[in-house]
Amino acid sequence: xxxxxxxxxxxxxxxGIGRAVCHALLKNGYALVLAGxxxxxxxxxxxxxxxxxxxxxxxxxxxxxxxxVAELFAQAERAFGRLDLLFNNAGSYTPGVPMEExxxxxxxxxxxxxxxxxxxxAQQAIRIMKAQTPNGGRIINNGSIxxxxxxxxxxxxxxxxxxxxxxxxxxSLDCRNDNIACGQIDIGNAKTPMTRAxxxxxxxxxxxxxAEPVMDVAHVADAVLQMASLPLDTNVQFMTIMAxxxxxxxxx
Numbered sequence: 001x002x003x004x005x006x007x008x009x010x011x012x013x014x015x016g017i018g019r020a021v022c023h024a025l026l027k028n029g030y031a032l033v034l035a036g037x038x039x040x041x042x043x044x045x046x047x048x049x050x051x052x053x054x055x056x057x058x059x060x061x062x063x064x065x066x067x068x069v070a071e072l073f074a075q076a077e078r079a080f081g082r083l084d085l086l087f088n089n090a091g092s093y094t095p096g097v098p099m100e101e102x103x104x105x106x107x108x109x110x111x112x113x114x115x116x117x118x119x120x121x122a123q124q125a126i127r128i129m130k131a132q133t134p135n136g137g138r139i140i141n142n143g144s145i146x147x148x149x150x151x152x153x154x155x156x157x158x159x160x161x162x163x164x165x166x167x168x169x170x171x172s173l174d175c176r177n178d179n180i181a182c183g184q185i186d187i188g189n190a191k192t193p194m195t196r197a198x199x200x201x202x203x204x205x206x207x208x209x210x211a212e213p214v215m216d217v218a219h220v221a222d223a224v225l226q227m228a229s230l231p232l233d234t235n236v237q238f239m240t241i242m243a244x245x246x247x248x249x250x251x252x
Contacts, residue, residue: 014041016192064112136179188242
């Protein structure tokens with residue numbers, strides 16, 4: 001790989017926001033490590049981008065498992081020699097039911113993917129970024145609108161996304177002297193398989209169901225690319241991008 005080639009690692013790269021961000025990064029010359037639970041969707045992301053296979057590494061990974069995350073980053077470093085960008089994107093939801101009906105296992109599964117996963121990935125990325133020459137890099141966490149306000153019956157997801165804000169701030173503070181920038185993008189109603197029900201109607205805070213607008217996921221990818229393209233002495237600490245008319249401002 002050329003010395004000037006930037007290297008990115010994206011979790012949840014097999015669909016939705018992760019896939020769109022991968023395509024934007026590949027189009028802009030990045031070498032890419034794609035992580036997700038199954039290799040087939042990761043390879044499909046690469047195939048749909050018509051990318052040079054030499055610039056792509058697809059690694060099936062459960063981000064909630066420390067040993068799998070350690071191996072993910074070890075293989076990434078062996079393949080490309082450095083890491084310039086981590087996009088912590090993998091996410092998990094629980095059924096939209098009253099809190100008392102959720103099982104411990106459902107709660108823990110969401111915490112493992114949405115909070116423990118980003119921590120483990122950031123930890124490994126920081127180790128590489130501190131040690132490489134030139135040192136430094138950027139971490140972007142996918143926070144979600146739910147990092148600010150909940151949807152009905154979303155306690156596990158909302159709790160983990162609020163916690164991501166704390167993780168983002170801690171990384172920014174602890175790594176500011178190591179040339180590592182960390183920011184968060186909070187996304188509302190991007191058009192992906194996860195939001196296919198929104199135009200048909202989803203639960204609202206007043207107990208009713210209502211259709212919600214969605215935006216093209218490509219705009220999210222462009223926003224992540226903009227954050228990633230800044231020099232390391234400049235950081236977008238928090239960005240909110242959403243469908244303009246979604247019920248966020250004034251929710252509830």
